[in-house]
Amino acid sequence: MFKNILFDLDGTLTDSFEGITNSALYALHTMGVPEYNKSNLNFFVGPPLFDSFGRIFDGDEQKVERAITLYREYFADHGWKENRVYDGVPQMLQQLADMGKTLIVATSKPELFARRIVEYFDLSKYFVFVAGASMDSSRAKKAKVIEYAIANTGIDKADTIMIGDRNHDILGAKTCGLKSMGVLYGYGDLQEHTAAGADYIAQTPKDVVDIIAAQISDID
Secondary structure (H helix, E strand, C coil): CCCEEECCCCCCCCCCCHHHHHHHHHHHHCCCCCCCCCCHHHHHHCCCCHHHHHHCCCCCHHHHHHHHHHHHHHHHHHHHHEEECCCCHHHHHHHHHHCCCCCEEEEEHHHHHHHHHHCCCCCCHCCCCEEEECCCCCCCHHHHHHHHHHHHHHCHHHEEEEEECCHHHHHHHHHCCEEEECCCCCCCHHHHHHHCCCEEEEECHHHHHHHHHHHHHCCC
């Protein structure tokens, strides 16, 4: 029975494609890398920026750090609002809260921006804590964010599940010894979640509630 639920943000609670890709394009075009457009930047939604820009710049840390700085310039002014809450997410969160679940955000997005987004879209009332990445690279990987969330809330790993739309959510959960659920309405597909070893798969926000509720029924 899961008492605590960690949620990824981008691609799980909100569709942040516009803000993320616009920010990435600003960074890349400013650095003289014009060959990218929104259609081939899907891989930016979810993973840490260091990984996504590292893929473009072949791990050149100086270029990656410069790109991240430029990305955040645009994102801080415009990108964080170029976003929308997925249909069914508020209802999902309300139902889980009504079931007595402790809800926590665990995202690779910098915590400063994650908190701003959660508050702006009126989701903060559902969460006891918003855990995000640090502005440097010391807390960027999902496993680091998960451990940070657990340390700041005192929850028990045995009663906790991580829910997200990409394989790094699933792999981060495994690293931390948590069960995981992959959602298919975001940016990851069934093959990605299956390969990563997700314990559960949800097609829709309603399915998330049904799967969590089923754990209670099984206990009963």
